[in-house]
Amino acid sequence: DADVTQTPRNRITKTGKRIMLECSQTKGHDRMYWYRQDPGLGLRLIYYSFDVKDINKGEISDGYSVSRQAQAKFSLSLESAIPNQTALYFCATSRTGGLYTGELFFGEGSRLTVL
Amino acid sequence: DQQVKQNSPSLSVQEGRISILNCDYTNSMFDYFLWYKKYPAEGPTFLISISSIKDKNEDGRFTVFLNKSAKHLSLHIVPSQPGDSAVYFCAAMTSGTYKYIFGTGTRLKVLA
Numbered sequence: 674d675a676d677v678t679q680t681p682r683n684r685i686t687k688t689g690k691r692i693m694l695e696c697s698q699t700k701g702h703d704r705m706y707w708y709r710q711d712p713g714l715g716l717r718l719i720y721y722s723f724d725v726k727d728i729n730k731g732e733i734s735d736g737y738s739v740s741r742q743a744q745a746k747f748s749l750s751l752e753s754a755i756p757n758q759t760a761l762y763f764c765a766t767s768r769t770g771g772l773y774t775g776e777l778f779f780g781e782g783s784r785l786t787v788l
Numbered sequence: 789d790q791q792v793k794q795n796s797p798s799l800s801v802q803e804g805r806i807s808i809l810n811c812d813y814t815n816s817m818f819d820y821f822l823w824y825k826k827y828p829a830e831g832p833t834f835l836i837s838i839s840s841i842k843d844k845n846e847d848g849r850f851t852v853f854l855n856k857s858a859k860h861l862s863l864h865i866v867p868s869q870p871g872d873s874a875v876y877f878c879a880a881m882t883s884g885t886y887k888y889i890f891g892t893g894t895r896l897k898v899l900a
Contacts, residue, residue: 679832704886713797715878716832723886727865732889763831767886774880775820779831779889 675782676700679764685786692751694783696764704767704778706749707731707739709760716763721767722733722747754787791815793803793881794891807865809894811878814859818880822888823852823863826875835876836863868898 677698686692696705707719708731718731720739728739736758740748749756761784765777793812801807819840825831838845838852838861840841845852851864878891880884 674810677819708887713892715792715794715848716879718889721887729887731887765831775822775837775888776834777822777824777832777879779833781829781831 676779677764677766678781679762679780681783682781683784685788688755690754690787692754694749694762694764694785696747696749696780698745698764698766700766700768700778701744702766702778703705703740703744703769706765706767707737707747707749708763708765708772709733709773709774710763710782711760716741719749719762751785751787756787759785759787789814792878792889792891794876794878794894796894797892798816798895798897800897800899801868802888803870804867807863807868807872807875807896809863809865809878809896811861811863811891812856812859813861813880815880815882815889817835817882819883820881821852821854821861822879822881823850824877824890826877826893832877833861833865833880844880844897865896868896870900873898 680695706721708716722741738750766778793796822837823835828891854861863893875893
């Protein structure tokens with residue numbers, strides 16, 4: 674089983690609809706991240722969280738919101754989806770303390786298409 | 789404003805030869821750098837990292853070089869294997885922020 678699980682893996686929706694992408698992890702990591710991948714633009718940081726009470730905006734947070742429901746869960750919402758939010762979305766986690774390598778652990782991605 | 793740039797969208801290399809992937813950054817506060825590999829339909833996976841206190845880090849076939857004065861890093865893969873064909877992302881961070889900024893990616897194709 675994956676340590677970082679994203680649901681849904683694929684979603685097609687219409688402009689104006691509310692969409693939630695969910696991420697859960699069993700790694701026990703404190704830090705969680707949401708990125709989107711677009712062709713030619715790489716991975717861009719949307720939001721990140723260091724614990725349940727700590728939420729930070731990334732490079733491209735407009736049009737998105739997040740919720741850290743528990744240490745293991747971090748959800749990304751699009752309140753009113755628009756076509757240019759069509760992308761591949763990744764959740765990632767990172768550990769704190771110990772032997773820190775800076776490694777991010779990614780989920781398998783959620784492909785979102787907004788028509 | 790792209791703080792981390794990978795100017796080569798794609799690269800083709802013969803099996804057994806060296807692959808060199810390049811990455812440039814603009815933020816002088818970045819002091820920790822990472823490379824990730826991504827296969828289709830999978831999430832990126834960590835390859836190797838380097839702190840700004842070093843100029844080189846090796847792990848098997850993978851070596852990362854950091855040139856702080858030029859704000860440039862490169863990933864060398866020797867020898868290249870067909871299984872190395874993937875998209876490679878570099879990422880940068882300022883220590884203590886844990887805010888990872890990624891580049892645009894380079895698609896490597898290793899030809900058998």
